Structures are given as structure tokens and as C-alpha cells.
Amino acid sequence: MELFLYNSLTRKKEVFKPSRPPETGLYTCGPTVYNYAHIGNLRTYIFEDILKRVLTYNGYKVKHVMNITDVGHLTGDRDMGEDKLEKGAQREGKSAWDIAGYYTQAFKKDINRLNILEPSIWCKATDTIGEQIELIQTLESKGYTYTINDGVYFDTSRFENYAKLSHQDLEALQEGARVEKNLSKRNPADFALWKFSPSGVQRQMEWQSPWGVGFPGWHIECSAMSMMYLNDMLDIHCGGTDHIDVHHTNEIAQSEAATGKPFFSFWMHGAFLIITGGKKMAKSEGNFLTLESAFLNKGIDPLAYRYATFQTHYRKPMEYSGKVATAAQNGLFHLRNQVRTLMDAGEPAAIDSKFQKRFHETINNDLNMPRAMAVVQDLLKSNLNAGAKLATVFEFDRILGLDLSELAKKQDLPEDIQKLVQARKDARKAKNWALSDELRDKILALGYQVQDTAQGMKVIKP
Ligand code: AMP
Ligand code: ZN
DSSP states (O other), rough: OEEEEEETTTTEEEEOOOOOOTEEEEEEEBBBBSSSOHHHHHHHHHHHHHHHHHHHHTEEEEEEEEEBBOOOBBBBBTSSSSSHHHHHHHHHOHHHHHHHHHHHHHHHHHHHHHHHOOEEEEEEEGOOOHHHHHHHHHHHTTEEEETTTTEEEOOOEEEEEEEETTTTHHHHHHHHGGGOOOOOOOOOOOEEEEEOOOOOOOOOOBBBOTOOSSEEOHHEEEHHHHHHHTEEEEEEEEEEEIIIIIIIIIHHHHHHHSSSSOOOOOOEEEOOOOEEETEEOOOTTTOOOOHHHHHHGGEEETTTHHHHHTTOTTTOOEEOOOHHHHHHHHHHHHHHHHHHHHHOOOOOOOOOHHHHHHHHHHHHTTTHHHHHHHHHHHHHHHHSSSHHHHHHHHHHHHHOOOHHHHHHHHHOHHHHHHHHHHHHHHHHHHTTTHHHHHHHHHHHHTEEEEEEEEEEEEOOEE
16 A cells, blocks of 8 residues: 655655655654653654554654754854853753753653654764764755854855745845844854854854854754764654755755755645644743643643643644643543443454555555544444454554553553552562562552562453
């Protein structure tokens, strides 16, 4: 079955084919780790997770690389302002390295809570400074760079077709140049490859380079890392729509200038999460909600957020309010109840091929999750027998990632058992084995059996 994906480069839905099937290279721009991810960022990561699951469903073997921006992303995307990491360090009175470490862990925790599959390769900007310097040297030797007082810049006028992704009007950008503070740049769109540490200031994160002590510009890391890890598998590159005009446009320019070859065949972008009234959710707007503040602290299952994002196609802005969270929680609970009723009626049997085909066609149509959710409901309302429905909905859950089989079972536990199970988890965390065994016996006396598996604790009614 053909997989259609919308390619921002051609602005069309195209049939996807990787360059070395079944291997597929996927690069997704990762977080700048100076603060918690907000649920807008997380919407983009959920869209990318669905993409990856759909690729896998279609038989592709996905090599997924995600970077962690732990240096060099300034508060203004066009190389002005402070380094976000150093700013975070000042705010919290910690070192920039500690800030990066802390928020990287927080990010990983968030994506695990959302059942977002981890990338095959995580890579930090600060671990690839050498590769980034080499890439800038290549650009320098080909005549694409120039140096001014605060850094080494890429001359966008030397790269033909600079606006091929963004389709932006460079003359309009030229007119808007008055607002740009850096008047030494040759063209307003030019961007920093290497920034110098300000004189007399010792930055926490800085490195020697052929041009002087400093740090890399934000865009160069993604070019260096994707080429380093994906090499001849530059198939799909993703991010949010805000990356089109600057970050991805600059990545393409510097990579293609350096290698003379096309840099990624598919570019895919997730639309914004906006708050009621149309404003985008952004850390800089101070209107941002995290998974913790909007879901966990309100006692709402974080997977309800995953479920909520399925209601809007990834290329359409999604409006968020507290009502969305409660509606999604109700929707998710209803779905789990439906699955639980089926589980009470029997075991999973054979997958229904007609529904599977419908579902597959729907996700292969540029990841149409709102329609896919409608197929799930049609299946559950159909007159198929319980076993076929169960098997088919579990098959769909390979894409949905809602842990339907696990969670439906878990909710069946009476409250007193759930409490004992939690107490046993805490005891094991504290390595209190005696208490853990005692609780196991208590649970058994109430008619439930505990099993410790590689995936964690399982409770079953024998
Ligand atoms: P950042 O940590 O700022 O580099 O952003 C991480 C990812 O989130 C990028 O792919 C951004 O394009 C994306 N992003 C930023 N704001 C939003 C938003 N309000 N809705 C959806 N995605 C966003
Ligand atoms: Zn990037």
C-alpha cells in the first residue's frame, strides 16, 4: 500500500519512498533544554511519533535521530539576544551544564509518559562541536562564509534558491532589515555559523575554533548531526512550522552548499498548538502549560493529551483549553471501557482484514488521525464478534500508542488492590524487600497475583 505524506518542500502530498528501503532515515529537531517542554512542543513530538509508527507499520526500518540543543540557541532565532542555556542558568542559579542535564531528563520523562518512542540515537550539540567546526571549515573553503565582529556568518546571497522551502520573499526581508540590530551582516537572512564569546566575558560553554573562542550557531548542529548519523539516508526531516522560515531553511542552505547534494527529500512540519484567542503557545509568551501543570497536577492521565492531539490533523492548528483536557480524558476512559467490556467477553481472535485495510489506508493518507479515530469507533460499534474487535483494536494501538490492552486491565483492579500495588512499588523502589514480600502476600490473600517482569509489575487475577 502506498504511503502518502505531505512534503513542505513541494507543498504536495507525495508517495513516500526512502532512498535505501527498507531502511529509513528520520531526523526530528529536538528540544532546547533550558526549560520544560510545553504541551505545544509535545504536540509536535507526538505527531513525529505517529509518523515513525506509521513508517514502521509500513515495513520500514526507521533509524531515528533526535538532537538535544544544549548550546547556541539564542533568544532571537536570527542570532540576536542571549544564549537560552546561559539565560536559564542565570534564572536558576545553576551552571548551564546542570540546566541542560536537568531539562533533558525532564524532557525524556515527558515523552515516556506520552508513550512517544525514544529515538534510535540521541545526540547533544555539545558532543559534536568538532563535526560542526569541520562543516564550517568546508563552507569556508568553498567561499560561503565571512567574518564580522561577533562571528562567522553564512552568506545567503551566494546560495541559489535559498527560499526553496520557505518560499519567502527575500526582498521583503531586506526591507524589514531596519529592525535587525546586526547591521554588519551582508544580507538580512545571513546567519551565524560560529559566534565569538563577547570580549572580556567568559562564557560557561565555549570552545576553541580556527576563528576564535566561541560557540556554534544554532542551525549548524542539525546539519552536522544528521549527516553524521544518517549519511546516505537523508529521507525525512521534521519539526514545527516555526522552523520553516529560519532554522530549516538555513540547515538546507548550509548543508547543500557544503556537499553539493540535496539535503533530505521530505520535510514535514507540525502545526501549532494555540490557546483560545489564537495566540501560539510559546515559552517566550509566558503562556505555556506543561504536561505536569495541565495534566498530572490536575489528576488527568497524560495519555489523555496524546489522545487529544488525535482529534486534529497535524497540519491544522489545534486550539487548547482546560476543556480539551477533560473532554480527552472522558474520551480515553470511554475507549478503555469499551475495550474492557470486550476483554470480559473473550480473548483476542483474528484481526479483521477489512477494518485493518481501512485503518491502514487512513493513516497512510498523510497520517489522518481524526479519521483513524473514527475507524476505531466504527470497528467497536460494528457487529463483529468481541474476539475480532479486540484483536483489531490492539492492532490499531500499534499506531495509537494508548496502551489499550495494559491500561484496560489495570483499571479493572479494585481500589484497595491498586493501593497495595502502589505501596509495593514504593517499597521496591526503597529496596525494602521484606515489606515488598509482605505486600505481595496481602495482595495474594485478596485474590490477585503479582508478577515482576522486565516491563514492570503485573497484577493478574488467576
Ligand atoms: P524548541 O524546544 O523551542 O526548539 O521547540 C521544540 C519543537 O516544538 C520544535 O519542533 C518547534 O517547532 C515545536 N514548537 C514550538 N512551539 C510550538 C507550538 N506552540 N505548537 C507546536 N509545536 C511547537
Ligand atoms: Zn534542527
